[in-house]
Amino acid sequence: xxxxxxxxxxxxxxxxxxxxxxxxxxxxxxRVQDGAGQDAGKDAGKDAGQTEASPAEQxxxxxxxxxxxxxxxxxxxxxxxxxxGDKPRASWAQRLRQGLAKSSSRLGAGxxxxxxxxxxxxxxxxxxxxxxxxxxLGVEPAAKIVAELRRQRFGQEASDxxxxxxxxxxxxxxxxxxxxxxxxxxxxxxxILLVTGVNGAGKTTTIGKLASQFQAQGAKVMLAAADTYRAxxxxxxxxxxxxxxxxxxxxxxxxxxxxxxxxxxxxxxxxGVDVLIVDTAGRLHNKADxxxxxxxxxxxIKKLDDSAPHDTLLVLDxxxxxxxxxxxxxxxxxxxxxxxxxxxxxxxxxxGVVVGLADRFGLPIHAIGVGEAMEDLSPFDPxxxxxxxxxxxx
Amino acid sequence: xxxGLGNRLTGIFDGLRGRGALSEEDVKKAMREIRVALLxxxxxxxxxxxxxxxxxxxAVGQEVIRSISPGQMVVKIVSDELVRMLGSEASELKxxxxxxxxxLMVGLQGAGKTTTTGKLGKxLKERDxxxxxxxxxxxxxxxxxxxxxxxxxxxxxxxxxIVPDETPVAIxxxxxxxxxxxxYDVLILDTAGRLSIDLExMQEVRSVRxxxxxVETLLVVDAMTGQDAVQTGKAFHEAxxxxxxxxxxxxxxxxxxxxxxxxxxxxxxIKLIGEGEGMDALDVFHPERIANRILGMGDVVSLVExxxxxxxxxxxxxxxxxxxxxxxxxxxxxxxLKQMQNMGGMGALMKMLPGGAxxxxxxxxxxxxxxxxxxxLAIISSMTPAERSxxxxxxxxxxxxxxxxxxxxxQDVNKLLKQFNDAAKMMKRMKKMGKKGGGxxxxxxxxxxxxxxxGPxxxxxxMGGxxxxxLGGR
Numbered sequence: 001x002x003x004x005x006x007x008x009x010x011x012x013x014x015x016x017x018x019x020x021x022x023x024x025x026x027x028x029x030x031r032v033q034d035g036a037g038q039d040a041g042k043d044a045g046k047d048a049g050q051t052e053a054s055p056a057e058q059x060x061x062x063x064x065x066x067x068x069x070x071x072x073x074x075x076x077x078x079x080x081x082x083x084x085g086d087k088p089r090a091s092w093a094q095r096l097r098q099g100l101a102k103s104s105s106r107l108g109a110g111x112x113x114x115x116x117x118x119x120x121x122x123x124x125x126x127x128x129x130x131x132x133x134x135x136x137l138g139v140e141p142a143a144k145i146v147a148e149l150r151r152q153r154f155g156q157e158a159s160d161x162x163x164x165x166x167x168x169x170x171x172x173x174x175x176x177x178x179x180x181x182x183x184x185x186x187x188x189x190x191x192i193l194l195v196t197g198v199n200g201a202g203k204t205t206t207i208g209k210l211a212s213q214f215q216a217q218g219a220k221v222m223l224a225a226a227d228t229y230r231a232x233x234x235x236x237x238x239x240x241x242x243x244x245x246x247x248x249x250x251x252x253x254x255x256x257x258x259x260x261x262x263x264x265x266x267x268x269x270x271x272g273v274d275v276l277i278v279d280t281a282g283r284l285h286n287k288a289d290x291x292x293x294x295x296x297x298x299x300x301i302k303k304l305d306d307s308a309p310h311d312t313l314l315v316l317d318x319x320x321x322x323x324x325x326x327x328x329x330x331x332x333x334x335x336x337x338x339x340x341x342x343x344x345x346x347x348x349x350x351x352g353v354v355v356g357l358a359d360r361f362g363l364p365i366h367a368i369g370v371g372e373a374m375e376d377l378s379p380f381d382p383x384x385x386x387x388x389x390x391x392x393x394x
Numbered sequence: 395x396x397x398g399l400g401n402r403l404t405g406i407f408d409g410l411r412g413r414g415a416l417s418e419e420d421v422k423k424a425m426r427e428i429r430v431a432l433l434x435x436x437x438x439x440x441x442x443x444x445x446x447x448x449x450x451x452x453a454v455g456q457e458v459i460r461s462i463s464p465g466q467m468v469v470k471i472v473s474d475e476l477v478r479m480l481g482s483e484a485s486e487l488k489x490x491x492x493x494x495x496x497x498l499m500v501g502l503q504g505a506g507k508t509t510t511t512g513k514l515g516k517x518l519k520e521r522d523x524x525x526x527x528x529x530x531x532x533x534x535x536x537x538x539x540x541x542x543x544x545x546x547x548x549x550x551x552x553x554x555x556i557v558p559d560e561t562p563v564a565i566x567x568x569x570x571x572x573x574x575x576x577x578y579d580v581l582i583l584d585t586a587g588r589l590s591i592d593l594e595x596m597q598e599v600r601s602v603r604x605x606x607x608x609v610e611t612l613l614v615v616d617a618m619t620g621q622d623a624v625q626t627g628k629a630f631h632e633a634x635x636x637x638x639x640x641x642x643x644x645x646x647x648x649x650x651x652x653x654x655x656x657x658x659x660x661x662x663x664i665k666l667i668g669e670g671e672g673m674d675a676l677d678v679f680h681p682e683r684i685a686n687r688i689l690g691m692g693d694v695v696s697l698v699e700x701x702x703x704x705x706x707x708x709x710x711x712x713x714x715x716x717x718x719x720x721x722x723x724x725x726x727x728x729x730x731l732k733q734m735q736n737m738g739g740m741g742a743l744m745k746m747l748p749g750g751a752x753x754x755x756x757x758x759x760x761x762x763x764x765x766x767x768x769x770x771l772a773i774i775s776s777m778t779p780a781e782r783s784x785x786x787x788x789x790x791x792x793x794x795x796x797x798x799x800x801x802x803x804x805q806d807v808n809k810l811l812k813q814f815n816d817a818a819k820m821m822k823r824m825k826k827m828g829k830k831g832g833g834x835x836x837x838x839x840x841x842x843x844x845x846x847x848x849g850p851x852x853x854x855x856x857m858g859g860x861x862x863x864x865l866g867g868r
Contacts, residue, residue, distance in 0.1 A: 134439045136620040139430055199643065199671075200504025200616065208536075229671075231512075231548065232541035239536035284646040317504060321436030321620020323648040344503060347589045348625035372503075372534070 120153045120163070128167075135352035135389065138322055141359050145170055168386040174355055175382035180339065180364035182311065182379075184214070190222070190268040190276040192301060192308040194261075196294060196335065197315035198327060199282030202343035204233065206315050206369060207277050208240030209377035215244050219274040223248040224264030226257035226297060229281040237279050243374070247271075257281065257293065258300040265304045278309070285330035298335055312338045313366065316357075319349035328361055343369035346376075350389065399649040402431035407469045424468065425450055435649030438624040441658045442651075449475050473685065479654055480681035485638065485663040488609045489522060494573035494581045496606045500599055500634060501614035502626060503587030506642035508538060510614050510668055511584040512545030513676035514640075519551050524579040529554035529569035531562035531602060532586040542584055549673050552578075562586070562598055566606050583608070590629030603634055612665065614640045619652040624659050631660040638665035641679065645669045653684075722818045724782040728774040731767050769802055773810050776800040785814055 125146050132142035148170050158166070184191045193210070197203045207223060214221045223241050225248060227233040234250050241248040249267055251260035261278050268276040280297065283290035301308045314337040316324055331337045345351045345368050354365060365380040406427045410420070425446050432442040452471045489495065497514070499507045511528055518524045528546055530553070532538035539556045546553035554569045566583060573581040583606060588595035603611065613636050615623065630636060639656050644667050657664055664679040716726060774782060776799035781787050788796070793807045800807075 130439055133433055134621050136622070139433050198618070198646070199509075200506055202504055205535075230509075230541070231544035232537040235537035235540050236535065284643060286647040287645075317616070317618075319502060319616070319620060319622045319626075320618045321622075321648070321651065322434055323436065323618040323620075323646065326647055347502065347622070348591055348629070349620065349622040353620060 119157055120149070120155065125150055125154075132352065135350040136321055136356075137352040138325070138356040141174075141356040144359065145174075145355075164390045168383075168390045171355055171389060172382045172386035175358050175365075175380075175386060178358040178362060178365045179380045179382045180366060182210075182313075182339065182366040184219070184275055184310075188305070188307060188310050190265070190273045191310050192265065192268075192305065193275065193277045194280065194298065194301070194309035194312045194335075195277060195315060196280050196312065196331060196337070197282060198284050198317075199230075201282065201315040201317045201320075202369060203227075203282065203315045204236050204240065204279055205372065206313075206341055206343060206377065207237065207279050208244065209369070209374055210277055211240065211246050212244035212374045213377065214275050215246055220272065221246040221275045221277065222264065222268045222271070222273040224261055224276060224278040225250045226260045226264075227279050227281040228253060228255045228257050228260060233279075233281065247273075258297045261297050262300050262304065265301055265308070269304070285327050285334075291330070291334050294335055312336060313341055314339075314363075315341050315343055316353075317349075318342050318345045318351040318353070318368075319347060320353060322353065322356075324353045324357060325360065328357055328363065332361065332363065337363065339364040339366045341365075341367045341369065341377075342380075346370045351385075352389065354385070355389075399431060399435040399651070402434070403428065403472070406431065407472075410468050421450075421453060421468065428472065432651065432654075436618075436620045436623070436651030436655075438621050438651070438655035438659070440624065441655045444658070445475060445479065445654075476654075477682050477685040479658060480685055481657055481663050482681060484678050484680045485665055486678065487518075487665060488637070489518075489524070489580075491609055493577070493579045494527070494570065495579065495610075496570070496608040497580060497582045497610045497612060498599075498603060498606065498608040498634075499582065499584050499612050499614055499640075500630060500636075501587060502589065502616075503535075505587065505614045505616045506668060507587065507614045508532070508541050508545065508584050509671075510640050510642060510666075510676065511542060511582050512549055512551070513668065513673055514666070515546065515551035515582055516549040516673050517676055518580050518582075519549075525577065526580045526582065527552050527554060527569065527573050527576075527578040528582045528584065529565060530556075530584045531565050532584060533560070533562060533565075534586040538584075538586065545673070563601050563605055566602050570606060581606075590626050590633070596629075596633050600633060608637075610637045610665075611635065612638050612640050613656075613660070613662070614642060615652060615656055617641050617644045617650050617652055618646055618648040621655075623652040623655040627656045627659040631662065636660055636662045638662050640664075640666045640668065642668035645675070724774050724777065724785050724814060727814055727817060728771055728782075731771050731774075735767055735771075769800070769806065770810050770813075772800040773797075773802055773807055785811060 128149070129142050129146045132145060133139060137145070145167070149166060152170075153163075153166055195203050195207055195210075204227070211221050211223055221244070223237060223246060225234040225237045227237070228251055234253075238248055238250070249260065249264035251257075251263070257280060264276060264278060267273075278297070278301075280294060281290075283294065285291065298309060298312070312335055314328060314331045316327065320327070328337070328340070340357065340363055342351060342354055342365060351368070357363065358365065367377050368380050368385075370376050370378065406424055410424055428449070429442055429446050432445065433439065437445070449468075449471055452475070453468055487497075499511050499514075501507050508530065511530075515526045515528045519526045528542055528551055530539040530542040532542075543553045543556060545551075554565070554572060557565075557568070560568070562585070569581055569583065572578075583602070585599055585602065586595070588599065590596065611634050613627065613630050613634075615626070619626070627639075639660065639662050641650075641653055641656075641664055644650065653664060656662075664681070667677050667679045669675045669677060716722065773796060776796045777788075777792075781792060781796075788807070788811060793804050797804045797807050
């Protein structure tokens with residue numbers, strides 16, 4: 001199972017250019033099946049709440065009390081974070097759709113009945129625009145999508161299904177150019193990943209997931225705990241490091257994060273590490289001093305390796321609304337973010353802001369987080385994402 | 395937060411105000427613009443729609459179009475509606491009842507629950523003089539319990555000792571027992587972040603709620619939240635019967651639509667706002683003041699309160715007395731600079747002034763920041779006591795020495811001295827004004843803030859007579 005393009009082995013070596021993650025949901029499903037065993041093969045669908053549960057989870061005390069409702073398929077993704085994540089799970093496509101189901105069920109429900117007349121007319125399009133806005137797509141991208149649908153289909157008769165397909169394909173087209181797997185190239189050793197974001201976006205959790213996935217692919221991984229500000233942030237990363245059994249470099253509390261990063265790079269070099277992932281403190285993008293601190297981390301890393309950081313990731317919370325645009329803009333300007341990871345897509349948030357971001361910045365979206373367990377970080381698949389967003393069965 | 399929305403609305407209002415008469419089409423257009431402004435500020439669509447409908451209804455009812463200054467009228471209606479939506483009065487936390495009072499903090503992952511719990515503990519302990527115990531029920535996120543323990547150490551608020559592998563309900567019971575036995579007034583329970591659709595976890599927090607019977611169940615929400623605010627607010631409210639909302643990260647540049655949505659959807663008041671990383675950065679939410687900030691009218695009331703809170707009265711009286719004797723020396727200037735620092739620095743103050751956003755921009759342009767205050771303090775503290783009380787002693791060699799000692803240049807020292815002279819002059823002027831009964835400058839500040847914090851660019855452009863405009867008493 002190779003979710004990310006880490007390719008030390010010859011046959012997997014990627015070209016220097018990052019390659020779009022074209023894997024269809026079904027391919028991915030089968031991959032996960034190979035890697036993760038019994039449950040993965042079961043069909044994505046209504047009974048996910050049951051199929052998804054591992055034996056260990058079924059012993060959970062409150063399992064029986066769960067109301068049998070449509071909520072079942074949704075909660076499944078979020079429930080089992082207590083586990084360390086090494087248990088077999090549902091396929092990620094299934095999980096993504098479950099995750100997005102909350103998003104799309106509303107958007108989907110909003111769409112249902114739009115075309116009771118069967119014709120794509122002004123009223124229907126206006127209503128559609130509202131629905132898209134409610135999906136956090138933002139006013140401009142929503143207008144753009146509606147305009148495109150109008151151009152393609154105005155006045156035509158369309159079934160609900162056809163209409164959704166048309167919509168999904170427009171959204172997927174917008175997302176296609178930004179779907180790049182995180183490509184860890186061979187030429188840098190260590191390949192340095194700097195992970196940034198505002199407070200509470202999910203940086204540390206994402207790093208834990210990245211570390212275990214790289215590790216599982218045979219890469220030698222090291223973590224650097226450069227969040228020296230938030231209480232117990234280092235401890236949190238340490239626990240993830242233990243879970244993934246990778247070494248971690250820490251500094252004293254309130255130590256200069258740049259110094260921690262520097263030490264980590266030195267040590268990673270000395271120990272022949274393949275991937276060094278640097279955690280940073282959460283910071284609001286409008287705080288000049290904190291952003292300057294981040295720039296300093298980058299500068300200091302560059303002292304040891306001029307080409308580093310080889311990937312500067314911005315972690316975005318999917319519940320974030322239009323402010324995500326300001327976040328991306330500022331982080332991109334100041335530390336040259338190279339790609340995005342969108343987290344918490346398993347909530348009620350629809351992640352529609354991703355469409356707006358793709359449209360506006362064209363920054364690669366490397367992966368999405370759909371749960372709290374180790375494997376709940378998946379490459380970004382525009383087709384599956386768009387379909388899930390408009391609640392289209394595959 | 396909110397400035398973005400404010401700027402947009404101001405633009406729309408300016409367009410309206412400028413007109414002598416408004417056609418129905420004009421109003422329609424303005425409403426469309428307001429709608430987009432609200433949506434781009436992340437106000438949830440149903441909430442934005444309802445808002446526009448109410449404004450339109452009132453506008454039509456009051457026959458705005460035929461009134462003398464129709465634009466002004468629409469502006470007023472929008473402002474009123476905004477205030478109404480945010481809630482008209484600040485609502486305080488419940489502090490009465492049989493101790494220990496339990497506060498339950500809930501919310502999504504990464505909303506800021508633990509940090510808020512730490513801040514709230516500190517606030518209740520220091521401001522309300524309560525004996526506070528904090529306990530983390532977050533058995534899921536790695537090191538979450540340790541995080542709260544560390545925050546407790548930092549703020550001097552007690553936390554429940556951590557026992558590994560306890561369930562949240564068991565921790566709750568133990569916390570209550572400890573709180574009762576040891577006579578705590580308030581017990582704050584921090585919970586794990588959870589999705590509103592995670593039935594298992596929602597059930598868990600419901601069980602906790604049933605056990606601890608909280609007087610406050612506070613939903614902690616990130617101010618940057620998008621349209622999802624509606625679902626989250628609704629789901630948590632239905633499951634847990636919230637009593638209030640805490641809005642975090644309002645120091646970001648989000649336009650804060652989540653605040654409006656949450657308030658409208660849950661009907662719960664926003665009780666507290668988190669406005670920074672410092673453990674003091676938690677404040678009561680004053681709807682009308684925030685509405686004023688959104689509408690660009692400044693928040694002078696908060697400013698005055700903040701001043702009163704941080705300005706030690708004795709200090710103020712001392713300065714006031716010295717001023718009356720016509721004495722104002724560098725010690726006084728230093729003390730005022732320190733007060734400013736305590737109040738959160740220039741930026742924080744500027745935000746609360748009418749038109750403050752513009753001033754802030756000007757400050758940025760002139761490269762004035764809080765380090766500037768720090769440097770000025772360094773210069774003053776490099777002087778001898780004699781020099782501080784008699785600044786006229788400062789001649790070339792002394793200036794050189796002070797510059798060396800403070801790590802600045804002679805020019806910097808000169809600038810400070812010039813500012814001091816300006817300030818002294820202004821103090822005299824204010825004293826005269828005070829005698830005429832015209833009001834004595836900055837309330838509670840012993841007569842005026844030090845004027846002209848001239849940065850490298852020299853002086854602050856749009857600052858009136860070097861002081862803070864609009865603050866001269868009444």
